Amino acid sequence: MEVARDALYERALGAYLGFAVGDALGATVEFMMPSEIQHAYGMHRDMIGGGWLKLKPGQITDDTQMSLALGQSIIDSGGWSATAAADAFVAWLKTRPVDVGNTCRRGIQRYMNDGSLAGEANEADGGNGACMRNLPLALATLHDDAEFARATREQCHLTHHHPLSDAATLALGRMAQILIHGGGIKGCRAEAKRLVAAFPAFRFEPYPKRASGYIVDTTQTVLHYFFITDSFESCVTEVVNRGEDADTNGALAGMLAGAAYGASGIPGYWLKRLDKDVRQRIETQTGSLLGLAQHVKKDPR
Numbered sequence: 001m002e003v004a005r006d007a008l009y010e011r012a013l014g015a016y017l018g019f020a021v022g023d024a025l026g027a028t029v030e031f032m033m034p035s036e037i038q039h040a041y042g043m044h045r046d047m048i049g050g051g052w053l054k055l056k057p058g059q060i061t062d063d064t065q066m067s068l069a070l071g072q073s074i075i076d077s078g079g080w081s082a083t084a085a086a087d088a089f090v091a092w093l094k095t096r097p098v099d100v101g102n103t104c105r106r107g108i109q110r111y112m113n114d115g116s117l118a119g120e121a122n123e124a125d126g127g128n129g130a131c132m133r134n135l136p137l138a139l140a141t142l143h144d145d146a147e148f149a150r151a152t153r154e155q156c157h158l159t160h161h162h163p164l165s166d167a168a169t170l171a172l173g174r175m176a177q178i179l180i181h182g183g184g185i186k187g188c189r190a191e192a193k194r195l196v197a198a199f200p201a202f203r204f205e206p207y208p209k210r211a212s213g214y215i216v217d218t219t220q221t222v223l224h225y226f227f228i229t230d231s232f233e234s235c236v237t238e239v240v241n242r243g244e245d246a247d248t249n250g251a252l253a254g255m256l257a258g259a260a261y262g263a264s265g266i267p268g269y270w271l272k273r274l275d276k277d278v279r280q281r282i283e284t285q286t287g288s289l290l291g292l293a294q295h296v297k298k299d300p301r
Contacts, residue, residue, distance in 0.1 A: 010262040011180045016282045018258020019251045021270045023063045026240040026250025027051050033243050045237050047273040058273040062099045063132045063251045071136030071285040080151040082117045101129040107159025118157035128218040130156035131169040132248045138173040139289035168219045171195040179259035211244035222252045232257040232265045
C-alpha cells in the first residue's frame with residue numbers, strides 16, 4: 001500500500017513540476033512560428049528565459065502563477081471554494097504579474113467590480129486560460145469524480161464561460177487523474193476519444209498544425225504530441241517548438257507527460273533551471289492537495 005501511495009505521489013508531483021517546466025521552456029518561444037524558432041534556435045530545448053517577456057532562465061509565467069494561486073486557495077480553504085479562488089486571483093492580479101491573458105483579466109476585474117463568480121456564456125471565452133490552471137483542483141478531487149466536474153466548471157466560469165473551454169478542461173484534468181492513478185496512456189486515449197465524440201471540433205488526427213491560445217488548438221496540439229511521443233522530454237520539446245501559445249501548450253503537455261512518466265522522468269537539467277521557489281511551492285502544494293483528496297476519500301460528504 002505504501003508503495004502505491006509513493007507511486008501516486010511521484011506521478012502527481014511529475015504532473016505539477018512538468019507543468020511548470022513546460023511553461024518555463026515554452027515561454028522563450030511564445031508567439032513565434034515554427035520556422036522562426038528553427039531559424040533562431042534550431043530545436044529549442046534549453047531553458048534560457050528571454051522571449052517577448054524577457055524572462056530569467058527558469059522563470060514561469062501566468063500559467064504556473066495562477067495554478068499556484070488556485071492551489072493555495074484550495075489548501076487554505078480545506079477544499080474548493082469559488083470565492084476563495086476568485087480572491088486569490090485578485091490578489092495575484094494586484095501583484096502586477098509579468099503577463100495576464102485578456103479573458104482572465106476581464107473575468108477577475110468583473111469579480112472585483114460586482115462580486116459575481118461567473119460571467120454570462122460568451123463566444124469570446126474560448127481561450128485556454130481556465131484549462132491552464134486547473135491541475136491543483138484535479139489533485140484535490142483525485143478520488144471524487146463528481147466534485148471534480150462540479151468544481152471545475154465553477155473554476156472555469158470565474159473567467160471563461162464557454163462549452164469548449166469546459167469540455168477541454170474537464171477532459172485534460174481527467175486524463176491527468178487517470179495517469180496519476182496509474183491508468184496509463186491507454187486510459188487517456190479512451191478519454192480523448194470521448195472528448196472528440198462529444199465535441200468533434202477537438203479531432204486531432206490528422207493534426208491540424210495550429211497551436212494558438214484557442215482551446216481547440218491547444219488541446220489538439222497537446223494530445224497529438226502526447227500520444228506520438230514516448231518520453232517527457234520528447235513530448236514537451238515537440239510541443240513548444242510549435243510556437244504560438246508555447247508556454248500554455250508546453251505546460252499542459254508537461255502536465256500529462258509528467259503524470260505519465262513521473263517526476264523522475266523529467267530531465268534534471270530542466271528541473272535544476274526551474275525557479276527554486278516555484279519548485280518548492282509545487283512540492284509542498286502537491287503533498288497538501290493529495291492530503292485533501294485522501295481526506296475526502298476517507299470521509300465523503
